[in-house]
Amino acid sequence: MVPCEDYLVSMIDLPDDSLHIIFHKLESCTDRNAFGLTCWRWLQIQNLARGSLQFKCSHRSSISDNVRYLSRLLGRFQQLNSISLAGCTELPDSALTQLRSSGSNLRTLFLDCCFGITDNGLSLVFAGCPALVSVSLYRCNVTDVGLEILAKSCPTLERVNLSYCTLLSDHGIGALSRECLKLRAMTISYCRGITGTGFRGCSPTLAYLEADSCLLTPDGLLGAVSGGGLQYLNVSSLRCWAGGDGLASIGAGFAKNLCFLNLRLCRFVGNESVGTIAKGCPVLEEWNLALCHEVRVSGWEAIGSNCHNLKVLHVNRCRNLCDHGLRALQDGCHQLAVLYMHGCRRVTWVGLESFRMRRWGVKVRGEENVSVGPSLDQFFL
CATH class of the missing domain: 3.80.10.10 (Ribonuclease Inhibitor)
Incomplete structure (x- = not known):
């Protein structure tokens, strides 16, 4: 008869798939955080299981320090599907270079109030992350050029928030309407350069449109x-409306x-x-x-x-x-x-x-x- 000790398997002998299952079964944050303290291999399992990252810049640190810290985090967590850099007002374009490492895994990206990011930085991300489904550029300095790159690079895009993006026009909206045939939701509130004509011929998948305090025209509303x-x-709060009682197109x-x-x-x-x-x-x-x-x-x-x-x-x-x-x-x-x-x-x-x-x-x-x-x-x- 074989001793029962021979059937015992050490935890370190478990395959990675089993360790992934164990990690996801942990319910408390304390247990999840402690998981990676066991050994280097378990730390790698914990890192790979991380799906989202919300990075907050430290105003006490220099811009270069924040960029290095972000780079280290992105290098550590390489399977992220959601990243938020919202509120990092001084983050430069160079900080986005590392985002490309997420590649096809990245689905959601929040860049709200990232005033230092330009079309050049955005092009690095959009070109390297073609599977993006949701993008928020609230109060960013994105232009029509950036939107065109987004539209051509991420055809599976479903949601985009462009509120207070004052540099945009109907040209950029038209690019999204033509290229992103799965687009379901768009927010353009307070975008005073958009009249709505760029929506003409948009995909029937567009189900949600937030256009508070915009300068839509009768033709734009019809579009x-x-x-x-x-x-x-x-x-x-339609602004500068010149169409009289002209909202009947909604019910036409x-x-x-x-x-x-x-x-x-x-x-x-x-x-x-x-x-x-x-x-x-x-x-x-x-x-x-x-x-x-x-x-x-x-x-x-x-x-x-x-x-x-x-x-x-x-x-x-x-x-x-x-x-x-x-x-x-x-x-x-x-x-x-x-x-x-x-x-x-x-x-x-x-x-x-x-x-x-x-x-x-x-x-x-x-x-x-x-x-x-x-x-x-x-x-x-």
Whole structure:
């Protein structure tokens, strides 16, 4: 009979695959951190298992010290699929050279507020990491040249955040629209150089567009919805709009899948646009019309008659919402669950109480500045 000791296997004899499984079974951060202290081999297993890195520059250290420290971390963790350098305001282009070592593994990259990064640095990353799916360049100094490189290098790109990238124009947006046929979400809020015409002919996969406080034109807005796949659209606070009551293009047949629409502070929006959108967006679930003063009785009637799936409606401080308009909402919108209403001076106490008694299941709330729909991460869960 063979002694049982002969069947015992030392932990150091376990293959790497088994050690990887053991490491991923560890639930506490303390245990995971202690794993690599056992021996050099276990440290290598721990390093290879690291999937994400959030690097924060030390303001007490020099730029060169931060670059060296980042280089050491990237050299140590070579299987990263997500890297965040957000807030590293003084990081130079040279710091991005090491990112290329992640190559085909890198899927997500955050460079928010990296003011020292230029198109040259970005080209190094984009060309060396073709599998990028999500890129955030919030407040970066990227230009159309950088976007063209991104579009040609990363055709599988799905999400991009370009908020406050003031050097961009429709030329760069057009490159993304043509080359990235899997693009699902884009944020261009406060990009005053973008009119929207670059979206013309965009992929039907584009489902999420955040364009708060932009300078979209009527043709640009039509281009933004031309793909036909939009489910979330935020064009609140449109600046320098010269199209009159010209948002009817949203409901002209391209946005039949639209579920969330934010028109807050679009004061020029009137009955024509509201009526067309109400009829042309049959699955609309949430609509923000706060501070849209030109919507009058016929507009509210169109919403009540056609928005059969509407669950949440924002009408804060709409000057021309009166008892008659509120009654139209009361008699229609049978799925309505929440009505954000504050500062509507033409709605009387009697009109409001009548609405509450007849639609007792609807929560009437007074909060303002409530965001429309889910966040970007929640939207794609």
